[in-house]
Amino acid sequence: MTDVTAASTETQPPAPWPDDASLAAASHGGPMIELRGVSKEFLGDRSSTTTTHALDNISLTVNEHEFITVIGPSGCGKTTLLRIVAGLIPYDSGQVLVKGKPVTGPGPDRAVVFQSFALLPWATVLENVAFGLETRGIPRAEREEQARVLIKTVGLAGFESRLPRHLSGGMQQRVGLARALAVNPDILLMDEPFGAIDEQTRRIMQEELLRIWGYRRKTVLFVTHSMEEAVLLADRVILMSPRPGRVHEIIDVPLPRPRGRETERTREFTDIKELLWDKLRVMQTV
Amino acid sequence: MAAAAPQPTASAAPFDPAPAPRRPRRSLARRLPVEGLSLLAGSLLWEIAGRTMDLPWLPPLSMILADLVTLLGQESVRANILASLQALVIGFAISLVFGLVVGALMGRFLSVEAALDIYVNALLVAPTIILIPVFFAIFGLGDGTRLSVVVVYAVFVIIINTMTAIKTVDPAMVEMARAFGASEAFIIRKVMIPASMPLVMAGVRLGLGRAVKGMITGEMLVTFVGLGALAARFGSQFDMSKVFAVSLIVLILAAVTNWVAQLVDDRLTRWAD
Numbered sequence: 001m002t003d004v005t006a007a008s009t010e011t012q013p014p015a016p017w018p019d020d021a022s023l024a025a026a027s028h029g030g031p032m033i034e035l036r037g038v039s040k041e042f043l044g045d046r047s048s049t050t051t052t053h054a055l056d057n058i059s060l061t062v063n064e065h066e067f068i069t070v071i072g073p074s075g076c077g078k079t080t081l082l083r084i085v086a087g088l089i090p091y092d093s094g095q096v097l098v099k100g101k102p103v104t105g106p107g108p109d110r111a112v113v114f115q116s117f118a119l120l121p122w123a124t125v126l127e128n129v130a131f132g133l134e135t136r137g138i139p140r141a142e143r144e145e146q147a148r149v150l151i152k153t154v155g156l157a158g159f160e161s162r163l164p165r166h167l168s169g170g171m172q173q174r175v176g177l178a179r180a181l182a183v184n185p186d187i188l189l190m191d192e193p194f195g196a197i198d199e200q201t202r203r204i205m206q207e208e209l210l211r212i213w214g215y216r217r218k219t220v221l222f223v224t225h226s227m228e229e230a231v232l233l234a235d236r237v238i239l240m241s242p243r244p245g246r247v248h249e250i251i252d253v254p255l256p257r258p259r260g261r262e263t264e265r266t267r268e269f270t271d272i273k274e275l276l277w278d279k280l281r282v283m284q285t286v
Numbered sequence: 287m288a289a290a291a292p293q294p295t296a297s298a299a300p301f302d303p304a305p306a307p308r309r310p311r312r313s314l315a316r317r318l319p320v321e322g323l324s325l326l327a328g329s330l331l332w333e334i335a336g337r338t339m340d341l342p343w344l345p346p347l348s349m350i351l352a353d354l355v356t357l358l359g360q361e362s363v364r365a366n367i368l369a370s371l372q373a374l375v376i377g378f379a380i381s382l383v384f385g386l387v388v389g390a391l392m393g394r395f396l397s398v399e400a401a402l403d404i405y406v407n408a409l410l411v412a413p414t415i416i417l418i419p420v421f422f423a424i425f426g427l428g429d430g431t432r433l434s435v436v437v438v439y440a441v442f443v444i445i446i447n448t449m450t451a452i453k454t455v456d457p458a459m460v461e462m463a464r465a466f467g468a469s470e471a472f473i474i475r476k477v478m479i480p481a482s483m484p485l486v487m488a489g490v491r492l493g494l495g496r497a498v499k500g501m502i503t504g505e506m507l508v509t510f511v512g513l514g515a516l517a518a519r520f521g522s523q524f525d526m527s528k529v530f531a532v533s534l535i536v537l538i539l540a541a542v543t544n545w546v547a548q549l550v551d552d553r554l555t556r557w558a559d
Contacts, residue, residue, distance in 0.1 A: 086465055106467045118462035122480050122557035134476070135468040163557055183466065 031100075032187055032219040033062040033085055038094035039244075040080055054080045056244030058094070064186075065217045069224055069234035071276070073284060077245025078223045079191055085221060086112050086189050098187065108136065111180035115192040117172045119164040119179075125151060126160040128175050132183035143182075150178040153212060170201035177209070181216065190222040194229070203261070206232060210259055227280070231272050232259060239276065241283050249279060345527040354531040363516065367535065370501055370512035373429065374543070377436025378497040385441045385493065386486070389448025393482075399449065406449075410442040415503060422508050432504045432511070439500025440493040447489025451482030484558040487551040494547050498540045513539075 040055040054077040062068050070078045083089045084096055087106040096103040098110065111132060119128050126147055127134075133143035151160055154174040164172055173193055180188055194202040206229060213220065224230050230237045234253050241248040255268055263269050329347050336346030357363045392399040392406070417438060418431075425431040455478050463473045505514020513536055520528035 088461060088465055106465050108467060110465075112462070112465040114458060114462060116458045118456075118458045120459065120477070120480070122483075122555075131463075131476075132466040135463065135466045135472055165557075 030064055031061045032064045032066070032098065033060070033221065034095070034097040034100075035060040035081075035085075036095040036097075038081075038084065038091050038096055040077070040084065040089075040091045053244035055084075055091070056246050058245070058247055060238065060247060060250075062219060062221060064219055067213065067220045067222065067233055067235045068238060069222045069230040069236075070238045070240060071224055071227065071230040071280075072240030072245070072248070073242045073280065074225065076240040076242040078240055080245065081240075082112075082189050082191050082221060082223050085187075086110055088112075108183065109186045110189055111183050111185035111187070113173070113176050113180045113188065113190040113193040115195045117164070117169075117176045117196075119172055119175055121164055124161050124163060125156060125167070125175050128164065129178045129182050132179055136183065147178070147182055150182045151175075153181065153216075154178045155208065168201070169197045170205055173197060173205060174208070177212070181212070181218075186219060188218040188220045188222075190220060192223050192225065195225065202226075202229075207260055209233065210257075214258055227273050227276050228264065231255075231269060231276065232263060237272075237276065239279055248283065251276060342524070343526050345530065349527045350530045350534065353527045354534055357516075357528065357531055357535075366512050366516055367539075370505065370514070371539070373432045373436060373505075373512065374497055374501045374539075377433045377501065378440055378494060380433065381437045381440035381444060381493055381497060382490065384437070385444025385489070386448055389445040389486075389489075390452055392445065392449040393452025406442055406445050409438070410446060414438050414500070415507070418504065418507055421504075427508070431508055432501070435504030435508075436497050436500040439503070440497035443496060444486075444489045444493040447492070448482070448486050451485035451489075452478060454485070455481040484555045487547075487555055491544065491547045491551060494543055495540065498536065498543065502536060 035058050038055055038058040039053075042052040042054055058081065070081060072078050080089070084091045085098070085103065087103050087110070098107065120131065123131065126144060129150055130138075130140075130143040130147035133146060138146075148160065151157060154177055156171060156174050156178065159167065159171070164175065167175070173196075176193065194205050197205060210233065220233075222233060224233075231253055237251045237253060238247060239249045239251060240246065251272065253272055255263055255266070255272075332344075332347045336344050336349070388402070388406075392402055414435070418435060421431045421434040421438075425434065459477055459481060460473060463477050468476070501512070502514040502517070505512040506518045507514075510518065513532055517529055517532045517536075520526075520532060
């Protein structure tokens with residue numbers, strides 16, 4: 001196992017990587033996101049009286065600098081959970097705290113990366129990346145300067161004046177990621193960000209995300225339906241059960257970082273993935 | 287092992303920006319050969335048919351063009367063209383403001399849509415011509431009637447397109463803006479308006495075409511000024527050559543206004559096509 005780790009370190013980009021001590025210190029920051037007994041129901045159509053119990057009594061703490069992935073069968077409310085933390089939809093009961101304060105709406109401490117990318121088709125890459133800063137009233141020169149730095153970070157230097165439709169799906173989501181990072185949030189909320197991207201590109205994007213996260217240690221809440229992705233990226237995997245959505249189990253992923261493709265070939269990775277699969281399979285039949 | 291393998295993600299710039307793909311511009315010059323040839327063939331056919339068949343309703347094209355030149359040389363004709371143009375510009379401006387505002391309100395607020403939808407749809411499909419006597423009763427022979435006819439012809443298609451445009455703005459984009467903390471005003475200005483521009487402009491261009499029709503219809507049937515009055519007068523004299531000459535003036539007018547609208551459209555919605 002040590003061999004593999006060494007090999008993976010050699011092949012990693014020369015990104016500044018915190019040593020083990022600072023990593024350990026960094027990953028035990030205070031609670032960043034706290035959910036206490038959060039429930040959410042959706043009303044059915046006007047014609048029907050049925051309601052969908054999307055989330056039931058969710059309690060969860062995400063610490064600073066932690067990378068959390070959320071996985072579960074479709075309909076388990078994982079996207080609802082993320083949208084509640086983002087402040088995009090209200091919740092019925094319980095408490096949602098971000099940095100100790102109740103969430104009442106979107107805030108500058110959080111940024112969302114969307115599955116559909118949600119780029120403005122009339123705006124260039126530069127304008128799209130700068131959009132979050134623009135909503136905050138940052139003057140053009142300043143926001144474009146910051147946007148250029150992030151465009152470089154996600155590997156899109158030279159594409160600043162392109163329109164989104166001239167970019168591949170993977171490149172579009174790089175823009176989405178840069179836009180989120182540009183506002184320098186404490187928390188990155190990622191809603192199946194690579195779900196609409198083909199498999200090869202998806203793998204590259206996962207490595208890119210790990211590389212970037214390596215030196216911009218945001219707290220990440222990442223919703224996915226891919227088991228490999230959930231295990232590869234996370235410090236902890238939240239496994240949710242469907243209808244009503246509940247936290248079924250929280251699985252620690254003690255794999256060493258930095259992680260890469262080599263990580264997926266280790267016994268440890270496979271073991272955790274199989275464990276996750278066993279639990280998901282049981283849930284599907286129940 | 288993997289240590290030797292090149293890492294595609296290691297570089298900070300994994301993509302080589304090739305020159306940006308450029309949209310082939312819908313340039314007039316590129317369409318011209320076919321259009322020009324078609325126009326030439328049609329004109330020749332008309333000229334030959336006019337000369338050989340000697341029909342009273344089909345004067346040769348050369349005669350029409352000669353009449354066109356004569357007409358354009360007359361002070362009174364030029365005054366009539368100006369009067370028509372004036373009605374068109376003012377009537378279309380009213381339609382534009384009214385259409386955009388009402389359409390936007392209907393698109394944004396379900397209650398407004400519910401209240402007005404039936405009227406807008408009814409008036410869009412109703413043959414507007416039957417309303418002309420009503421306008422005549424209200425405004426008499428004045429400019430009010432001419433402008434009303436232009437507005438009634440043009441406004442409803444602008445309303446409906448604007449409403450549809452606002453209603454079909456991708457909710458994912460609005461949600462994205464909200465997630466970044468954008469205010470409602472910011473969302474309208476920076477997301478809703480640009481996103482709805484292609485459909486709105488399509489409505490504006492359709493409205494402009496209908497405004498030209500409304501202008502001529504009103505002038506021919508009621509007010510007897512402008513190009514419509516000229517056409518009606520020559521028609522009653524069975525001077526077909528002059529009727530066609532006036533029609534040509536109207537066609538040129540319509541083509542020019544459409545060209546202006548196209549220029550504006552291209553500028554505003556280059557990203558969309």
